[in-house]
Amino acid sequence: MTARINASIVGLGTAGITRAATPPAKELARLAVLGALADAGLDRTDLDGLLICRTSAATDSILGPDLQKLLSLRDLSLLELVLCEGASAIAAIHTAAMAVTTGMATTVACVFADAPVVPGKRTSASFGRIKTGSGIEGLRYSAGLFGGAANYALAAQRYLAETGATEDALASVAVAMRQWATLNPQAIFRDPLTREDYFAARYIAEPLRLYDCAIPVNGAVAVIVTSRERAADLAQPPVPILSMAQGHRGSPDRRGLDLGLESGAGIAAPRLFEGTGVGPADIDVCLFYDAFSFSTLLSLEQYGFCGRGEAGDFVADGGIAPGGRLPVNTGGGHLSGYYLQGMTPVAEAVIQARGQGGARQVDGARTLLVTNEGGRFDYHAALLLGSAEHRE
């Protein structure tokens, strides 16, 4: 759907992307927006919209609407926080595209920033924050299910049990991500990773081992969205938004929602492809939200690249690795690239669509699928992006 969307991504900026100490998230966000403007060949006076995404742990004082003031942006016609956990970045781009299409704004920056890493402090201390929660949902912490790994482990365990897939499938994803990352100078983890290394690493939450889990970084990514007409005159090859869709399943506490076997992606996929003339067979590159390796397996199935329970076979023997049948997460994804939530797949999609991927560039990357996953597969948002050659 969304055939009448008139919007392209025209600028990409990053800041930080390191495990070392950095300025706070708000400053990283400011630097990323300025970087994206410079990349697009725009000035800050060209911006009339600013959409801000942050982690669910952050507050207005960490990153809030006052980012406008730090950027010295005047008379904005659009300023919002867009909060949908891991799906926030693409959700923000959806809002930007709608605003640009309707004329509510002409040129909108979408930014995500996070700075959870304190050098010397354990990763689980950054992400497995001690919470008590409230209500019945909070009993997850009473049960000892802390951190994202526990959530995704519960989904992965069901998937393996129901489909007969093995931990080899998870290993294939982790190893493929590292292969891509070795080709990406911006990736955090670029040392080769073998299957033996994968299986020798400790479990975090079974069946997930160390290399199934993203590692936090400090950093920010911003993109600039404007109309296709304006996009044509700017500094970079424009990346048109061909379609966009979200899918949010709702209450997970009753039977009937098949944890690990379906997600919001299954709802979003038909909405995304509808009316575009594009299907899974036409996708040249996939950029999935892969905070945990398992997410990639489920994404492949939910978007129809393979049937239910077949993702393990799909990723075996380098199916999604460099030279494989379907390039997935060509920057190394969250697992080996960097974990800046929903902006990680967006940034890599822009790089690939422009043909700026260097050693990891996929030839003929004309139609790209980009996804965001939030919560425990609670929230899902997706983009279908084209390349400059796509302009009608």
Place this chain on the structure above:
Amino acid sequence: MSVEPPPIPEPDINSVPFFEGLAEGRLLVQICGRCGTAQLGHPDCDACGHAALEWQPASGRGTIYSFTRMHLSYHPAFADLVPYFAGIVALEEGPLLYGRFVVAEGTKVAIGQPVVAEIVHFEGAGAFPIFTTVTESQA
């Protein structure tokens, strides 16, 4: 032995009777007065929208819906338990509930494995169910 209790949530507006029940040693579920769907912590029926839900005792029996074995301790209460099993129980009545699993001799943790709830009280902190695996004949 003084050990810090595990985190126990505060009731929210839709779960006060549930936590009161736990304090009294009872596991309760909400039953819809119209369609009979059992659920947990909803303001109105998650299946049909009916406003009248009644808290009723659950059997305490269920099966493992999914599980993990946690290998890291994020909280002092779990430091001596690592690695421990925890996951989601499908209660006999239908709703899904998070819990830690205690593995009884002669049983294992697996999807579909029967479990029974034991409500454990932590002095000054509250109470919540911990689930013990049981054999089919005990279920």
